[in-house]
Amino acid sequence: MKGQIIKIISNDYFVKKDKEYICKARGKFRKENITPKVGDYVFFDEKEKVINSIEKRKNELDRPPVANIDIALIITSLKNPAFNTNLLDKLLVISNLNNIKPIICLTKKDLLTKKELKELKPTLNYYKKIGYKVIYNTELFKIKRIFKNKTVVLTGQTGAGKSTLINKLDKNLNFETNEISKALGRGKHTTRYITLVELFKGKVLDTPGFSALDLTNYTNEEIKKSFIEFNKYNCPYKNCNHINEKECKVKKEVGHNILKSRYENYKKFIEKR
Ligand SMILES: Nc1nc2c(ncn2[C@@H]2O[C@H](COP(=O)(O)OP(=O)(O)OP(=O)(O)O)[C@@H](O)[C@H]2O)c(=O)[nH]1
């Protein structure tokens, strides 16, 4: 029988077909160093309750460990936790390189003063300018439209409001949420397990947030390629890395047509390894 993994709690794999089956994974997976992930389509024996094989994945991520994703809703807090372009730019790199469409979803606008919002606007508008879709978590009508026939992962910093947003989208869902101070006080993230549920004729995955993320799985060449707005500049050096090369056109645009924090993050991503 074929089903989809919708949750994993230690060695228990929750596989959904017509109903849920709690299965174990065959020992061969561990031997072959394969980890079944939430989102995986699996062939399983419903009597023995064991997963025999995993269908070839469309794509997969390691952090969060999920498979077969169409869209990443990058939940980005504007305050508490503070707006963090480093994490946002990393998540854009990861989405781009795994064939996942990123959508930036901003939260906690209500906590900003008018002045604070005004200061952030040029940065937020920049992401729109270079082609990303940017929405607020209050625009539920826009968010609802994203799901149809799509598998959407909510990812982002811990406390940014992932689980809160899912609960708002579907009043029947009640994922655990927590005030950030309490969450940090416990030294733990509120959401502990990745969970896949159906939503608006599609699927959504709530995931545990993180406070830091690394890009060690990706090469510098890949990271460069994923900074989509740099690609349109024709630098004189054919394989310009936009770092030390003279006459680099990307460097010249920093602070003008290229957002300074984007370039600084790019440098950090390729130098810190
Ligand atoms: N003021 C304000 N608070 C929000 C907003 N969205 C979420 N919150 C609050 O932020 C806190 C954290 O929200 P969660 O939904 O638990 O955050 P999370 O991203 O799921 O966190 P993890 O599960 O740890 O990754 C809760 O107290 C929410 O009520 C928002 O737009 N404005």
Ligand SMILES: [Mg+2]
């Ligand atoms: Mg959560």
Ligand SMILES: [Zn+2]
């Ligand atoms: Zn260059």
